[in-house]
Amino acid sequence: MLDAVALMILGTGALVAISGALLGTFLVLRGESMSGDAISHAIVLGIVLAWMLTGARAGLVPVAGAVLAGVGAVFGAQALARSKLLGQDAATGIVFPAMFALGVLLINLNARNLHLDIDTVLLGEIGFVWLNTVTIFGIDWPVAGVTLAAVGAVNIGVVALLWKEWKIAAFDPGLAEALGLRPGAMGFLLLALTAATAVAAFDAVGVVLFLAFLIVPAVTGRLVAASVGGVLAVALVSGLAAVGIGYAAAFRADVSLGGGMALATGLGLVLALMASPRSGMVAAWVRRRALREEGLVAVLIAHLAAHEGTAVEAEESGPAVLVEHLGWRPAQAQAVVAAALDRGVIRREGERLALTEAGRALARAEIRRHDRRRVLGE
Amino acid sequence: MLSPTLITVALAAAMIGALAGVLGSFLVLRGQSLLGDVIAHASLPGVVAAFLISGGRGFFAILAGALIAGALAGLSVQALRRGAGVKPDAALGVVLSLFFAAGVVLLTLAQTRGGSAGLTVFLFGQAASVLRADLLPMALVGGGVLVVLALFWKEFQFLAFDPEGARAQGLPVARLEVLLTLLIAVTIVLGLTLAGVVLMVALLIAPAVAARQWVRGLAPMVWLAALFGALAGTGGAVISAVGQGVATGPVMVLAAVGLAALSLLLAPERGILARRNRQAQAKKALRGRQVLAALGGLGADHANPGYAGDQAMLDAYLGTDAGPVLARLQRQGYVLPASLAPETGARRWELTEAGRQRLEAPDA
Numbered sequence: 001m002l003d004a005v006a007l008m009i010l011g012t013g014a015l016v017a018i019s020g021a022l023l024g025t026f027l028v029l030r031g032e033s034m035s036g037d038a039i040s041h042a043i044v045l046g047i048v049l050a051w052m053l054t055g056a057r058a059g060l061v062p063v064a065g066a067v068l069a070g071v072g073a074v075f076g077a078q079a080l081a082r083s084k085l086l087g088q089d090a091a092t093g094i095v096f097p098a099m100f101a102l103g104v105l106l107i108n109l110n111a112r113n114l115h116l117d118i119d120t121v122l123l124g125e126i127g128f129v130w131l132n133t134v135t136i137f138g139i140d141w142p143v144a145g146v147t148l149a150a151v152g153a154v155n156i157g158v159v160a161l162l163w164k165e166w167k168i169a170a171f172d173p174g175l176a177e178a179l180g181l182r183p184g185a186m187g188f189l190l191l192a193l194t195a196a197t198a199v200a201a202f203d204a205v206g207v208v209l210f211l212a213f214l215i216v217p218a219v220t221g222r223l224v225a226a227s228v229g230g231v232l233a234v235a236l237v238s239g240l241a242a243v244g245i246g247y248a249a250a251f252r253a254d255v256s257l258g259g260g261m262a263l264a265t266g267l268g269l270v271l272a273l274m275a276s277p278r279s280g281m282v283a284a285w286v287r288r289r290a291l292r293e294e295g296l297v298a299v300l301i302a303h304l305a306a307h308e309g310t311a312v313e314a315e316e317s318g319p320a321v322l323v324e325h326l327g328w329r330p331a332q333a334q335a336v337v338a339a340a341l342d343r344g345v346i347r348r349e350g351e352r353l354a355l356t357e358a359g360r361a362l363a364r365a366e367i368r369r370h371d372r373r374r375v376l377g378e
Numbered sequence: 379m380l381s382p383t384l385i386t387v388a389l390a391a392a393m394i395g396a397l398a399g400v401l402g403s404f405l406v407l408r409g410q411s412l413l414g415d416v417i418a419h420a421s422l423p424g425v426v427a428a429f430l431i432s433g434g435r436g437f438f439a440i441l442a443g444a445l446i447a448g449a450l451a452g453l454s455v456q457a458l459r460r461g462a463g464v465k466p467d468a469a470l471g472v473v474l475s476l477f478f479a480a481g482v483v484l485l486t487l488a489q490t491r492g493g494s495a496g497l498t499v500f501l502f503g504q505a506a507s508v509l510r511a512d513l514l515p516m517a518l519v520g521g522g523v524l525v526v527l528a529l530f531w532k533e534f535q536f537l538a539f540d541p542e543g544a545r546a547q548g549l550p551v552a553r554l555e556v557l558l559t560l561l562i563a564v565t566i567v568l569g570l571t572l573a574g575v576v577l578m579v580a581l582l583i584a585p586a587v588a589a590r591q592w593v594r595g596l597a598p599m600v601w602l603a604a605l606f607g608a609l610a611g612t613g614g615a616v617i618s619a620v621g622q623g624v625a626t627g628p629v630m631v632l633a634a635v636g637l638a639a640l641s642l643l644l645a646p647e648r649g650i651l652a653r654r655n656r657q658a659q660a661k662k663a664l665r666g667r668q669v670l671a672a673l674g675g676l677g678a679d680h681a682n683p684g685y686a687g688d689q690a691m692l693d694a695y696l697g698t699d700a701g702p703v704l705a706r707l708q709r710q711g712y713v714l715p716a717s718l719a720p721e722t723g724a725r726r727w728e729l730t731e732a733g734r735q736r737l738e739a740p741d742a
Binding site for chain 2: 028031032033034036037041080083085086087089090092093094097098100101102104105108109206208209211212214215216218219222223250253254255256258259260262263265266269273281
């Protein structure tokens with residue numbers, strides 16, 4: 001099942017996921033997700049210009065060109081926005097498409113000499129990484145994988161070395177500045193690493209799909225975890241899982257493997273949106289339900305307390321009256337009575353419901369609070 | 379040269395460019411430029427799905443598919459932000475990359491089915507792929523967008539400049555936002571065959587940014603953006619049709635961005651050059667006042683309004699050579715070289731009557 005080709009593809013995908021999670025965590029925390037978008041488009045121009053100037057199609061030169069172009073796009077947009085003539089969003093929306101358009105145009109014009117297919121830049125195809133291999137230690141490794149491993153090692157090294165500093169800079173740039181940590185320089189380094197990683201990844205998955213691995217797992221982590229370490233861990237797991245799941249599904253459906261992997265990052269996000277204990281829909285629903293139940297139990301107790309010791313007490317404390325007088329649905333009334341019994345604030349006395357001591361105390365507290373609020377209101 | 383194909387392409391590009399300029403103005407004013415990028419990228423799966431379902435590249439099928447996907451993407455961004463509390467930029471990035479990934483997957487699916495050779499034109503746009511038969515539906519849909527825009531003009535204007543005020547006035551802001559996003563999505567979708575999903579955003583943003591530099595007010599801005607958009611569209615499409623193997627989208631985008639760059643530089647009031655110029659003027663005027671004040675101060679210190687100040691002293695006071703400033707002041711008639719030049723031979727200057735008045739006048 002897992003032959004050499006599959007291992008190469010999965011390994012390359014895993015490397016994209018690891019680097020993406022490492023850098024994406026900090027990009028997302030700093031609110032710079034769309035810088036990833038700008039960078040991944042702008043690098044195309046950097047690669048083409050590097051080729052036109054030096055003739056190098058692989059190696060460090062195009063990487064350097066791409067890093068310059070990527071960082072230049074982000075900082076260029078920021079500089080443009082500082083002129084106050086246009087917003088940050090509009091500046092970004094002009095600068096990187098312009099650079100991308102110029103890159104595409106130059107590729108078009110040099111199509112005969114520069115063997116760089118623009119569809120490949122955009123889409124990539126991780127399914128073909130095994131076509132271009134290099135032999136190290138007597139084993140064939142995919143070139144894309146080796147490049148990604150090198151970039152990934154740098155990413156891991158930088159993040160490990162600057163972990164504390166980046167953490168502070170991500171959450172509190174002001175504090176980082178005051179501590180002399182130079183958040184601006186850190187932002188520059190983060191963008192440069194993102195650009196270098198994007199260059200390494202575009203052969204494998206294409207620039208836009210790289211963006212999925214950069215941002216979606218990190219956002220997933222942000223939904224689930226509260227600490228930077230937690231966000232990173234969740235991002236790593238969900239990115240790596242997306243590689244495996246996406247590969248299996250895309251292989252079976254015979255569609256783009258890279259596209260499948262990128263799309264699969266959405267699974268983790270959907271799961272987090274639904275099931276995250278912090279911000280998930282299920283957790284929110286449970287909380288809302290509990291709150292609502294509490295409110296209804298309070299109404300029940302207030303009702304019982306209001307009629308306690310009055311002439312109509314016997315009539316007003318049967319379960320049926322809840323439906324008639326409070327307008328509750330029978331099933332709802334039953335659920336509220338059950339919840340109140342569970343909490344020990346009422347007890348059954350034959351057909352009737354009566355307050356327990358705890359229930360009476362709760363009712364008194366509720367009435368006091370109500371009175372106080374009324375006084376404050378007047 | 380003026381082949382029917384070229385005329386078709388130029389007409390379509392002018393229409394799309396104008397429409398994109400109009401709707402892009404609202405994106406720029408509302409600070410939502412990147413939403414346009416997201417909707418454009420996100421319409422790819424819709425385009426391909428429509429192709430897979432309808433089995434062809436019919437105008438309205440593709441339009442509907444792209445529109446549904448683009449609208450879904452816009453709503454997903456809203457849901458992620460409001461529902462799950464995801465930051466705006468992260469929500470945009472997530473929706474863009476996931477929808478595009480879905481598009482890539484569907485694209486390969488369509489390729490294995492065959493007959494989809496033309497679908498990748500939606501990535502970068504290809505002018506030649508616009509058919510003459512597409513022109514009328516394009517004009518109808520675009521006209522529809524403009525009619526809706528005109529009907530809700532006041533509301534959208536309010537929304538663009540003062541969303542909080544609009545809410546306070548009781549306007550249905552949420553629904554108006556959805557309607558505006560829908561109009562923008564239609565515009566983007568119409569432009570896809572020409573500009574492609576990747577570059578469409580610049581066609582929306584660049585003409586609007588360019589127009590914003592020249593005029594105030596929404597209506598003039600929208601008209602000018604339409605003009606700029608039409609110019610960039612036509613120019614780009616014609617160049618790409620004449621040049622061999624040049625995709626249309628990049629050329630149109632570069633034309634539009636070029637217009638924006640020129641406007642940012644040259645606009646008479648807001649432009650960067652005008653601003654530089656104003657700053658230089660202000661700096662000159664300030665220097666002049668400093669010299670006049672220094673001369674006046676020296677006169678007061680010596681209880682002699684006609685006191686002639688030493689130029690070296692003024693140099694030291696300004697921190698640079700005061701010569702050019704003094705020469706200008708002399709031309710303006712505010713200072714005069716003092717008549718007596720004693721042993722040192724240093725130049726000395728005194729205030730004229732006009733200079734004293736200028737010094738006492740409040741700053742203009």
